[in-house]
Amino acid sequence: MSIGPKQAIYTEFAGVARALGHPHRLELIEHLAQGERAVEALARRTGLSVANASQHLHQLRRAGLVVSRRDGRYMIYRLADETVLTLLSTLRRVAERNVAEIDRIVRSYFDGRDGLEPVSRKTLLDRLQDRQVTVLDVRPPDEFAAGHVPGALNVTLETLAQRFEELDPAQEIVAYCRGAYCVLSFEAVAALREHGFTARRLEEGFPEWRAAGLPVETGLEGAWIRQS
């Protein structure tokens, strides 16, 4: 029995959805959202074996969500285009809204660490222009160097813990990292609050900031510490 064109097209749509249907692949996409990466780097950062990462990347490529090119002996993967991020963000919104389990996980892991609403991109942009805020970027230095919110300080949880006194207690602090569910920004906010700072998280991560066309700064200038 042959299928009609609608079924054929829906099969392709389903193929794309399936490609998003594994946590490891979502995490690979999260890393690719920071910039293009080779297989081994992705495997290391996600904790997957290289062969396993390679196979997941193939599935993403077959679905058209990522593309690859060879550079010497490295195979460089990157997201196919910016609509992939939009799709992921929509998936997140629908899931947060309709899956009770997500709310439960967020509460049990993060509650008490972040009782306040996260800061929206627009709010942060406004405060940034008035220099009313200190921004912390909790990602690894190479991702920070490839692009970050202008004026942001790049810190690890360790360096942060050692250098609280260098931060201005009068100024609100906003922390962000790769995406909405980065544990690091939750931890940073929790640590800051314990020390009496006013701290909140940015609602999403840096890829969404850049995708929204907001200003981006590159380089390692603000690694630590540039007080505004």
Place this chain on the structure above:
Amino acid sequence: MSIGPKQAIYTEFAGVARALGHPHRLELIEHLAQGERAVEALARRTGLSVANASQHLHQLRRAGLVVSRRDGRYMIYRLADETVLTLLSTLRRVAERNVAEIDRIVRSYFDGRDGLEPVSRKTLLDRLQDRQVTVLDVRPPDEFAAGHVPGALNVTLETLAQRFEELDPAQEIVAYCRGAYCVLSFEAVAALREHGFTARRLEEGFPEWRAAGLPVETGLEGAWIRQS
């Protein structure tokens, strides 16, 4: 080994994506986008066995994409909320843009039947207000009755073929049905063009029209035929 909160949340996201990862479930959602339906009605319209449809609906419900309530001996399913349609629409956009196979299918099945760009919702709305257009709704009468583009005529391909002479050849015709890939609207446009009419498809279906907050008319008044 235990997994962190991010992995746990990504597992939930992946679950939602997986629920969209089967053509039958996408088709079930397409029908549910027209309005709430009982299991047997969905099974009949999609050509699935009742047990099979029931199981697919359970998966959609587990993922939070649909909800159900009992009404007498019927179990009525409906989309969880309007964000589900947004997600589907985003999935469509990403897939159309990045999956070469979809372009191939569209060409081989539909090309020659629709060389022209489809009409956007906004364009149709403008022309509607100037009464410059005849709108055809190619869906079954019950879906038409539950809501349609104001002034649209509800036709089947059969009735259309018999009553070309009742249409005004001077006026452009726009046809639509459930979604972007409804074969019926392609067929209707093809038939109309063969008879010398200027006909195009609406870019998407009625659910997207309604979701965009555009005017909706209900009832069977325009079943056939109300010349403007």
Place this chain on the structure above:
DNA sequence: GTATCATTCAATTAATTGCTTGAATAAGCT
């Protein structure tokens, strides 16, 4: 050429998915 490194391929295993079939619930009708 040989050695080395990054990636992919191929084979295997365990787990999951999709579908069918027939029985079990659940609600309404007479």
Place this chain on the structure above:
DNA sequence: AGCTTATTCAAGCAATTAATTGAATGATAC
């Protein structure tokens, strides 16, 4: 109560998927 209808459950089978392992390919460095 008994009958009918709508839906779900449970068992079973074929097909697919995820992950591991070790071998094979492709490219650079010596």
